[in-house]
Amino acid sequence: MAIDLSHPAEVRELAERTRAFIREQVLPVEDQHDGNITAAGGEKLRVELQAAARDAGVFAPHAPVEYGGHGLGMSDRAPVFEEAGYSLFGPTALNIAAPDEGNVHMLAHIADPEQKQRFLEPLARGEVRSAFAMTEPAPGAGSDPSALTTRAVCAEGGWRISGHKWFITGADGAGFFIIMARTSGEPGERGGATMFLAPADSPGLRVGRHIDTTDKSMIGGHCEVFFEDLLVPESAVLGEVDRGFDYAQVRLGPARMTHVMRWLGAARRGHDVAVTHVAQRRGFGSRLGDLGMVQQMIADNEIDIAATRALLTRACWELDRGEPASNATSIAKTYAAEAIFRIVDRSTQMCGGLGVAADLPLARLAREVRPFRIYDGPSEVHRWAIAKRAVSAAKRAQRDAE
Amino acid sequence: MAIDLSHPAEVRELAERTRAFIREQVLPVEDQHDGNITAAGGEKLRVELQAAARDAGVFAPHAPVEYGGHGLGMSDRAPVFEEAGYSLFGPTALNIAAPDEGNVHMLAHIADPEQKQRFLEPLARGEVRSAFAMTEPAPGAGSDPSALTTRAVCAEGGWRISGHKWFITGADGAGFFIIMARTSGEPGERGGATMFLAPADSPGLRVGRHIDTTDKSMIGGHCEVFFEDLLVPESAVLGEVDRGFDYAQVRLGPARMTHVMRWLGAARRGHDVAVTHVAQRRGFGSRLGDLGMVQQMIADNEIDIAATRALLTRACWELDRGEPASNATSIAKTYAAEAIFRIVDRSTQMCGGLGVAADLPLARLAREVRPFRIYDGPSEVHRWAIAKRAVSAAKRAQRDAE
């Protein structure tokens, strides 16, 4: 046993194939659509891109093998997802976009055989999309999940769910929803949540407006969703009643890391565009790429890319060992979200006026990566959690020493 | 004689009136248009907003009194322009948007009486808009103006101008252009440029596509402009032949500072939106605005606002004294562009998911202020100029000491 940072040969090959597929078949389509996937046109495009990914042998790297996937663990997903993220449309093409990718992960862990057949299989195969209905407008569940207000109460034949969600990614056009609702306790208590599965056409489930966010590449948008006396059967309960917050953890850690993988690919693209630009362009009697202040931006990007990857490697390894890895994923997510933002921002700066024009993809990338410092837990919330653990450990150490 | 930082009473009153006008009459219109002014619909809107500004007694604070303006110097413009910038449409309403505001400033300094009557007066009164045609695609004049390639050659009855410009703000719908063209020397030489005045309908002057930049609030957009054997008379020469780069300096210093004033207003709006948000919203058992990490963002915004204003005060005072103020304006511009970006970015972060949604104006503000770190000289070019002066001064001091 010794430190080893190399991926198996088949993973390296899959990453290489993904790289070629993205460059040859996906980037041109993204440019043509200026990085926007709308709910309507998006569905058609999604089917086409996924067919191409299947043909290229790169479809569903994360999904269980029995459902047509490659069955990769977290560590091995990293290089493949990063290559997919190089295009904003890449994750959709490989069926590894949020929230479907995280939902596949969670359903594979928690769903019962019938639920797997009915929901997981078509999702893994790209036949439907899904949504994860968790976040609510204030004063409900936002950065602080314990504020959950959506309620499910026992009813004849199952449960009745009432509540208002928003920022529900992919809701418009999703085939089914995973719904987080409070089955006991009061908002503010860290327990009492349950997850439910509901087809999109269930009476009482209504998708509202698209929230007009700065990012535009998520198929199905970020929507408001209303549950108005939505009746679901007993069999809709995912896992056990009142364990929803525990299951959310199963989803959250890995989902954070796959977000990092994808956005790191996007950041690398921005960096590549900028370095290519300054390697050609001249000014002030020099190649731009040979000017010290430009070199500093390039080097800082390289450092940020390397550090993001290194922290990701650590967190994925912990997850693959079955550890909760809460600290490692919080650290990697926080660093990555800020680093990715910086990388794209420096790349913009290196390209001058072109950096803020649609002639290059940098403005598009900038608008896509900014929310990552907020989505999946704002940096401030992760820092709070990291610090709390450190202070608790220091108190324990002191008590032990006394 | 002693340090005094107070503005005359009439300036303070004008700033107050502007503040009220913007809040009551302009912000609602901006929100309704989501911060976008298009060239076409924009013209109608501009006329309406400017009429309202005239009624409110806040129109053209910078323009000479004989043309209906308030005749304010640079120092006194600061508080008024900052209030106007609080709305993205405010500068247009007051007729102090780029590039018209800078063109008024320059024409008042350089134009001859006939040119003033024909071009300056209608511009100051808001009857036409204008454009300043300087920047060119690579390898032409960009961050480094000496790379100027557009040429004007002597011709029967005047000059013939040929060249290709881009990022020409306000070009679509402008009534006339101030054109920077090389009348002697070669690209790379720091001299030999001349400024010309040309009505927009001159044969050989063609406005091309709008460059699709991240900012959307500039009326007339940022366009490509082509001069194809454009013939202008002798009387079109602004000031003297071959002194264009000198005149550009007359325009650049003040124009940088009025940009700072306006964008500072925009940043302050973002900050106000965020502080109002965290003053109401609760989470983690506390008012958000009482959490330490949020307090840190608020305080850093306050510091950035104060420092921007303080550096602006210094630079404007130097300009009002008739100094070239190159160093002071470079320092103020560089600090301000980065501070304004940070302020809006922190404000976004404080508002969480809403910060990246159109429900609040922060995403809009973010997309508007980002280019200011590039427009009007990228931060890197200003830093280079600042450092060169410091190193030269050190060498001189050493020689003197020897």
Add this chain to the structure above:
Amino acid sequence: MAIDLSHPAEVRELAERTRAFIREQVLPVEDQHDGNITAAGGEKLRVELQAAARDAGVFAPHAPVEYGGHGLGMSDRAPVFEEAGYSLFGPTALNIAAPDEGNVHMLAHIADPEQKQRFLEPLARGEVRSAFAMTEPAPGAGSDPSALTTRAVCAEGGWRISGHKWFITGADGAGFFIIMARTSGEPGERGGATMFLAPADSPGLRVGRHIDTTDKSMIGGHCEVFFEDLLVPESAVLGEVDRGFDYAQVRLGPARMTHVMRWLGAARRGHDVAVTHVAQRRGFGSRLGDLGMVQQMIADNEIDIAATRALLTRACWELDRGEPASNATSIAKTYAAEAIFRIVDRSTQMCGGLGVAADLPLARLAREVRPFRIYDGPSEVHRWAIAKRAVSAAKRAQRDAE
């Protein structure tokens, strides 16, 4: 009335004289002592340096004219104190070092005629030094003054004071102490403090060890001080009983700003040393000062110097108008302390190995300026106060709007 940033001619001349005096007479002495003033050798040195300052006509720029000073207000102190701060020994030479300078300021405002004659006059004339005994070890008064635990109780013929202070600057060798003690209320309450004057040789007043801090240039060090049943007469009360916290504010705002002035001078010296170094030295086929990454450090230093000065100008102007200026001084102090640290740090970096060696004064400057981010209120405490004001203002604005 209009913005004016120029100092009166006599102030500019005093600043110039100070500049020459520091360079010619003080810097050589500082270098010789490697920036260390010990309590013992320091007293002799202080007397010599102050005699030289008197001869040069630059002694006591801040002190009332009737006591031999120049009587400058806060705004006019700025350029003079900055020149004095260029040498770590400069403030001692001019008799404007902490805490004497702040004590002169406060006594001039609060002391009664007899107290002025007995304490202020010899202090202003440089015949004695003084100390301000406020801060206490945990859990007493530190960043949070309301935690004050030192007590003064009524006694036959005056007050009996008991308590333990530390980080008392200049205590070793001081002629008298201004003591902050609680005369009513309990630790944690924001009131109930009184200031007392006590000669250093009062029985029950004991100066303990020098705390071995990273900064070494303060004459009399930072010491522990013990009050063991120290008896002071009624006439020792400075101002009124129970108003000590109010008086501390009178001292604190200006004292923060004069700290900024002095340390800004020190930072400018570091910058000058570095720019002179890179203007001469060559490497990588270029003058170091022409390399982009070095230019960036130089420019950032210039920006930090300019912004510090500009924020200082604002705060001093408010203070001179008689405003409490709490927000302006908190902003200026916080920005300055961090900027000064950055300036010295970048200057160190520019000088490479020499930057961390005693061959240049940079390591010395670095060790002196670091504590300023902590002394006089840590940056975090100032940020907290700034944010609290902003949030309160937002709440008020909202209430008014409703």
Add this chain to the structure above:
Amino acid sequence: MAIDLSHPAEVRELAERTRAFIREQVLPVEDQHDGNITAAGGEKLRVELQAAARDAGVFAPHAPVEYGGHGLGMSDRAPVFEEAGYSLFGPTALNIAAPDEGNVHMLAHIADPEQKQRFLEPLARGEVRSAFAMTEPAPGAGSDPSALTTRAVCAEGGWRISGHKWFITGADGAGFFIIMARTSGEPGERGGATMFLAPADSPGLRVGRHIDTTDKSMIGGHCEVFFEDLLVPESAVLGEVDRGFDYAQVRLGPARMTHVMRWLGAARRGHDVAVTHVAQRRGFGSRLGDLGMVQQMIADNEIDIAATRALLTRACWELDRGEPASNATSIAKTYAAEAIFRIVDRSTQMCGGLGVAADLPLARLAREVRPFRIYDGPSEVHRWAIAKRAVSAAKRAQRDAE
């Protein structure tokens, strides 16, 4: 084959033993000496500490087994060296301080059997110390090694070396020197250097003054060294003539990384001291460690520690695979040097006044870690190298695409 980040059990045990040894036997000694090892008292102390380390079974983790070491590769050194670095005296105790550790590494790779016996063996066993004489005062070899001016010329029976070195770590008291001298070419050319071995008592080898640097924990100091017609035999040539720069690379990559390991341990100690402080101390009605701005500093430290370790892991793995790893070591060194500085600086800030006083070890740590941003290649030089590689790669990619 799959990603694995776990160390072999025996390495984990060695790290644990080292941790206990440092805490129990070395930290108390460091505190007693206030972190200073002088050349004189240092030798006696070194012998004692190394004897204790041998008894604890933690001596020479890096040295070849045949010389009494543990024979660890780079990856496995990381956790052990980090534990050793937790005390400033730890590396000396384990015989892994610079420059001896790097010299052992290099001699093991390049020395011939006789040289190994004579120089490597006693060095590995801790019987002598050594120095690596490379850097020279301007205009000689500094950040840019190709500027090497020290010359070695063929002479009867060997080579005659003349030159002036400085910042030679450990020179005072070293048993022998590895000398870098130019055997062909001119200063500025990237070739023509040769390494020589010379006992410290060789005639013509003279150790000059200690350079008074901010760091004080290196035994033997940083000295000036003079070669005045130093005659060495043919057998003194290390490796081959004219290949000195190549060999320097063999030493430099690993030496950079072991520096990172050691300083990371020091930074972690600073962090631990600060977290322990804020976990106990109260202020502003709260435990300091529960205040948001303090939590932010703690979290940022945790992130910096994790990222440094993760980048180190990557670089060490590449080195263990026999790759030159120039980019990975430059990235890890640059990030680490700046992160370590930030960690200690934030830790200082968290402790307030105590952070800058000798009552806690933070001021000591701050003065030790600052030079690491300069030693072993300033951050600017590493960034320049990183950027050059990125721009070259972009140019190659473009050529390939054409």
